[in-house]
Amino acid sequence: MRQALTDAAPEAPQLSGEETADICIVGGGYTGLWTALRINELEPSARVIVLDAVLAGSGASGRNGGFAMTFWHHFLALERACGQAEALRLARTSAEAVSSIGDFCREHGIDSGFRADGWLWTATNRAQIGAWAKTVEALERSGETPFAPLAPAEVAARAGSERHLAGVFEAGAATVQPAVLARGLRRVALERGIEIFERSPMVGLERTPVLGVRTPHGRVRARGVVIAMNAWAASLKELRGRFVTIASDVVLTEPAPDRLEAAGLRNGISISDSRLMVHYYRPTSDGRLAFGKGGGNLAYGSRVGESFNGPSPRAAAVAAHMYELEPALAGVPLAASWVGPIDRSIDGLPFFTTLGRPDLIAGLGFSGNGVGPSVLGGRILASMALEREDQWSRCGLVRPPPRGLPPEPLRYLGGRIVRAAVARRERAEDAGRNPTWIDRRLTALAPPGLVPVD
Numbered sequence: 001m002r003q004a005l006t007d008a009a010p011e012a013p014q015l016s017g018e019e020t021a022d023i024c025i026v027g028g029g030y031t032g033l034w035t036a037l038r039i040n041e042l043e044p045s046a047r048v049i050v051l052d053a054v055l056a057g058s059g060a061s062g063r064n065g066g067f068a069m070t071f072w073h074h075f076l077a078l079e080r081a082c083g084q085a086e087a088l089r090l091a092r093t094s095a096e097a098v099s100s101i102g103d104f105c106r107e108h109g110i111d112s113g114f115r116a117d118g119w120l121w122t123a124t125n126r127a128q129i130g131a132w133a134k135t136v137e138a139l140e141r142s143g144e145t146p147f148a149p150l151a152p153a154e155v156a157a158r159a160g161s162e163r164h165l166a167g168v169f170e171a172g173a174a175t176v177q178p179a180v181l182a183r184g185l186r187r188v189a190l191e192r193g194i195e196i197f198e199r200s201p202m203v204g205l206e207r208t209p210v211l212g213v214r215t216p217h218g219r220v221r222a223r224g225v226v227i228a229m230n231a232w233a234a235s236l237k238e239l240r241g242r243f244v245t246i247a248s249d250v251v252l253t254e255p256a257p258d259r260l261e262a263a264g265l266r267n268g269i270s271i272s273d274s275r276l277m278v279h280y281y282r283p284t285s286d287g288r289l290a291f292g293k294g295g296g297n298l299a300y301g302s303r304v305g306e307s308f309n310g311p312s313p314r315a316a317a318v319a320a321h322m323y324e325l326e327p328a329l330a331g332v333p334l335a336a337s338w339v340g341p342i343d344r345s346i347d348g349l350p351f352f353t354t355l356g357r358p359d360l361i362a363g364l365g366f367s368g369n370g371v372g373p374s375v376l377g378g379r380i381l382a383s384m385a386l387e388r389e390d391q392w393s394r395c396g397l398v399r400p401p402p403r404g405l406p407p408e409p410l411r412y413l414g415g416r417i418v419r420a421a422v423a424r425r426e427r428a429e430d431a432g433r434n435p436t437w438i439d440r441r442l443t444a445l446a447p448p449g450l451v452p453v454d
């Protein structure tokens with residue numbers, strides 16, 4: 001997970017001067033790269049240019065927790081957004097998308113450590129027990145059973161700790177070394193003739209009859225532009241108010257394979273609990289534990305500032321949660337920590353939309369579940385960019401950005417108040433106390449995480 005951006009591929013140049021493309025993709029993370037690859041598959045002769053402000057893969061795609069998840073846990077939100085039939089279709093397709101990452105890595109020799117060993121969705125305090133029940137029941141009513149119920153002892157055994165009191169298991173989820181996957185996608189894109197320019201941020205978007213993307217030293221004019229910038233898309237006026245940028249923090253231990261094995265934590269499994277400021281973790285192939293926590297800090301105006309890059313300022317607090325949840329790791333030192341931005345939409349689902357004209361398209365709002373779903377994002381954005389009428393361009397996630405977030409400064413100030421209430425509620429629940437009425441009410445205003453908020 002700490003591995004540098006390595007997958008052997010030539011340096012990508014900085015954009016300099018004028019270029020013309022069929023499609024210009026702004027942002028070289030999973031979303032941008034899957035989109036580029038899909039366009040290349042559908043129209044091999046199309047000239048595709050990808051611009052990244054830093055390096056392709058240096059955003060959330062290169063530094064996430066490595067959980068490649070489906071949409072099954074978001075089924076209720078999907079049903080609300082696009083109806084039962086489409087929710088089922090998207091969730092099923094999201095499961096195929098996870099497997100397709102493994103196929104892609106095998107086919108292209110990407111050593112991403114992809115393992116489809118499943119995801120444990122657990123409760124780490126009594127208040128969380130059954131957090132999955134409504135989702136599981138709705139799925140059962142629809143004839144789907146992606147979550148297997150487990151006895152509490154089995155949950156604790158698979159999670160390597162008795163702090164996990166109950167849970168369900170989804171076999172379709174996988175884990176992956178995120179940066180290796182991102183750099184592998186970049187290499188394959190270059191091999192296929194997709195042009196990537198790095199250290200080439202979009203600094204201006206010319207909304208002229210033929211769109212133009214300006215960078216400090218050049219410009220790309222294109223018949224279609226795809227914004228795949230994750231939370232950095234807050235620089236566009238249409239998107240700024242449509243999501244909240246919130247930090248997620250990860251700590252990584254030094255190798256401790258014997259401790260992990262003694263605890264029963266097997267490489268390949270991924271584990272999340274059911275709090276809003278979610279704890280998520282997985283053992284890595286080199287015997288470390290990668291442990292993340294959601295809900296770090298909020299960005300004013302959703303803009304990604306410097307506090308969303310580099311080592312985590314909350315590493316000590318995140319590590320304290322890790323040692324508490326996995327006592328077997330007591331004393332194992334940290335090797336690294338980092339932070340990154342989450343583009344959280346109000347309903348916890350991504351959206352794919354045109355921005356006032358059919359040739360200007362954006363896809364974001366993955367809300368912390370983008371590793372698997374960005375494969376679908378690539379198919380959707382490619383179909384939209386090529387103006388194809390198909391199951392992707394017509395799918396239920398092609399929609400205006402969901403509304404409901406207040407404007408600034410209310411979004412930031414309100415967000416901080418809600419975040420503090422969530423933290424108080426979760427501390428109370430961890431201590432076995434009832435949260436206050438006001439904290440319950442305030443918590444209900446937070447965009448949903450894994451658990452639908454009532």
Ligand SMILES: Cc1cc2nc3c(=O)[nH]c(=O)nc-3n(C[C@H](O)[C@H](O)[C@H](O)COP(=O)(O)OP(=O)(O)OC[C@H]3O[C@@H](n4cnc5c(N)ncnc54)[C@H](O)[C@@H]3O)c2cc1C
Nearest residue numbers: 027029030031053059060061064065067202230340370371
């Ligand atoms: C700490 C952390 C842990 C996470 N854990 C998980 C997980 O375990 N499982 C999961 O499914 N999801 C997880 N996520 C979310 C997941 O990483 C993202 O949803 C996914 O990587 C989104 O990919 P993307 O391509 O949309 O965004 P990114 O990978 O962030 O790509 C956006 C790109 O845009 C570039 N950019 C920014 N501004 C400009 C500009 N002006 N011009 C050009 N380029 C620009 C950036 O440099 C960046 O490379 C996590 C995220 C974080 C931050």
